[in-house]
Amino acid sequence: MTARTQELAAVCQAMRAESLVALAIHEGPDGDAVGAAAGMLDLFAKLGVEAHLFVEPGVVLPLAAEFLPPAFVVAGPPPAAATVYALDCGSAARLAVKLGDQRRRTVNIDHHHDNTRFGDLNLVDGAASSTSELVCEIGVGLDLRFSPSAAAALYAGISFDTGHFQHASTSAATFDCCARLVADGADPNRVYRLLYGTRSLASLRLWARAIGGARPAACGRALLALLTAEDFAATGAADEETEGIVDALRSVPGVEVAALSRSHGDGQVKVSLRSEGFDVSAVAGLKGGGGHRQAAGFTTGGTVEEVTQWLSTVLDERLSTASC
Ligand SMILES: [Mn+2]
Missing domain, CATH: 3.10.310.30 (Diaminopimelate Epimerase; Chain A, domain 1)
Incomplete structure (x- = not known):
């Protein structure tokens, strides 16, 4: 088993054992951060785990109206007992929520090449196109399918971070993920129009x-x-x-x-x-x-x-x- 496969398996195992989860994303959130969060919320709902996304008040979440149900977004710090799942964020200092000094169990899921591996568990792959692609792989690892809305959010996250499949980070694995997301209900034409086809x-x-x-x-x-x-x-x-x-x-x-x-x-x-x-x-x-x-x-x-x-x-x- 490669280190990468072991990291993925460890994250899947941890997710199954959680009871309370706080998702966190990088400051100045982008389409990938929001897509990854929507995908993780969907997986935790299917696992029966209580999970919310926590951000500082005033943080703007792009595409949130489309992909993040307001009931799952909380402005303010997460509860002390929650495990923090940091998504698409290279270091703890860049999170869009203040965690304070208290020690918290943290799972770090990211694709930044300079990620500091700040989590107790880390699924970090600098070669992955996006964190949304990693979340898609977690879905495969958990043997869970995504709801149509979460699949669309993840597809949008991948499209966002690859500049719609043009950057060098776009791989065969990226397209494997996207095929799975389209099968789960993501509509490529609709996501394209949402991200690139609408301009005032x-x-x-x-x-x-x-x-x-x-x-x-x-x-x-x-x-x-x-x-x-x-x-x-x-x-x-x-x-x-x-x-x-x-x-x-x-x-x-x-x-x-x-x-x-x-x-x-x-x-x-x-x-x-x-x-x-x-x-x-x-x-x-x-x-x-x-x-x-x-x-x-x-x-x-x-x-x-x-x-x-x-x-x-x-x-x-x-x-x-x-x-x-
Ligand atoms: Mn990203």
Whole structure:
């Protein structure tokens, strides 16, 4: 039995023995975190285990209206007796809920390459496309099928983290999982429309501003876009409507790193990074952020102008532009 198979079996065994579970996901939750949570809630319901997702008040959960029944989401810290199942989160410090100092039994299920293995049990596979894919495998391990809604949530999570099956992390195992999820009731066309096929005019106008103002750096090997509070106000678009802009920038031939820095005028700047053949999680790490080699992010103080200047300097150094 490989270590990976042993980890999966240990998590399945632990899940069967639970009586009270608190799910936790990474801060700034994305489609994969929400999909994985919806899948785990479904499995625990089928095992007869009481489980809820806990987040800090005010945390925005994308696609929650579609995939997370409100009765299963609690704003605030989990009860002390609950086992914490941390999903899609590379370190305990990045969880979207404060756990306090108290020692809690923790099961860590994740696919970030830099995961600190902070759980008492860890199912960590840096090669997996998504945490949703790992949850799908747990379903197989438990010999349980997913309800149609949970299957759709997991399929959406996988689609989200693979950029709809285009990233290098998309494997035969990914498609095996998706085949199973479609058999369980996930509708590929519906999920596609939900994630990628619906865009408001306000969102397109925001995209136009971001792309129109994007600045080349590191001799054109990086492309840096920025959006200010004024851009959001002028277009009426919301922060989540920036999803995809940075991927569009990265799609330009010759661009190895793309970044989008955005602020809503509260002194905080959120930065999303994408790359081809360059570790952007290391850049995000310089500002306390993290993620994957090809997709990472961080939040920092300052203005978008200052942060973009900082990124430009760092990328000039790291993309070895000596010859240009
Ligand atoms: Mn993920």
